[in-house]
Amino acid sequence: MAYSNDDKTDKLKLYSYWRSSCGHRVRIALSLKGIEYEYIPVNLLKGDQFDPDFMKINPMATVPALVDGDVVITDSFAIIMYLDEKYPEPPLLPRDLHKRALNYQAAIIISSSIQPHQNLAVIRYIEEKTNAQEKIAWVHNTIKKGYSALEKLLANCAGKYATGDEVYLADLFLAAQIHGAMIKFQIDVESYPTLAKCYASYNELSVFQDAIPAKQPDAPARTI
Template sequence: MSSGVMEEGNPTMKLYSHPMSSCSRRVRLALNLKGLKYDCINITSAGDPELLKVNPMGYVPALVDGTTVISDSYAILLYLEEKYPLHSLLPQDLTKRAINYQVASIVSSSIQPLQNMTLVNYIGEIAGPDEKLPWAQHHIRKGFIALEKLLVSYAGKYATGDEIYLADLYLAPQLDNAINRYKLDMTEFPLLISLNETYSKLPSFQQVMV
């Protein structure tokens, strides 16, 4: 899979990814929005030898850009923003920029790790299978309460205005997980529902959220 056009003379980047990984989806969204060409290598096992050569932790995403190898979605996104500034992932306004950082932190630190399938399956093993869904829903809901309140003063068409920024790249995959994988009741989150509906209509997001 590839998307967009890279700077002339640069080799195609490689992204080690998994279709259902929200961390990988963030990076794929950024690459698509920036119009960067890349080969998407889908990994089905954390023990995949090819992945381990790039990231000994065995996690996706991992990006190879020439001789530069980067793991962790946040590090990759900041790298892409600095090296390929076309279609900036961060607003110029410092307050809105800080809100984007905060949204990214809430999703990546306070929600996503606690609803990760590895942890959810472990909860099922130690507490019983009936506890898996309530566990995930509880932690997602807690984070969504914070996000709904945080964004009410900043949202426009997208999370922090009328341009797609870093916050949107984190929100879209997390909303998809909450709604489609964990069946969270979204009634109390009208702003997040509205954002999710907007994301679902964008071709650059449709390519990734499948």
């Protein structure tokens, strides 16, 4: 089912940055649900996130931020849950309570135990306080620790995707995390067979491919 704004409301506005994995997971949700939206780039390298006008939208100066009329949401998890409730098809959470809990767990491992430790502000700070080698070691340790936990969590429940043969919440977070780690930090998932199988399945779906960073309006031409 595709959703449009036939009620004469404005399109949703997504403030994002092409390389943001948090923005990436939200774009997958929008793509899966067929939701029309306006993409507004926020260049994190140039400091656009600290522009006073953007900070009125998100005082935390982070992306993504979703604007839906008078509603402003500035956390990717909250944005995805909002979208799932407002646009319920296809659902991002299974009816089975155990599988639902597994989706929450996988998403939270990525959103709280991996991504925050690899984001731009954190790794810049580590490099400033130590050096580039320590920064890379920090990122690799964080990501691999998280991948090990995800592999154990999903090994017995994964089908074609993270928790079965339907795309759910965990897949949005997993796809964006794996892609970002490969592109930014050259960390692959070959050592994690469950994660590798899921990622191969994502690559077969246009809704996932349409959301990758290199295909976003603010991506440098050389990345396409």
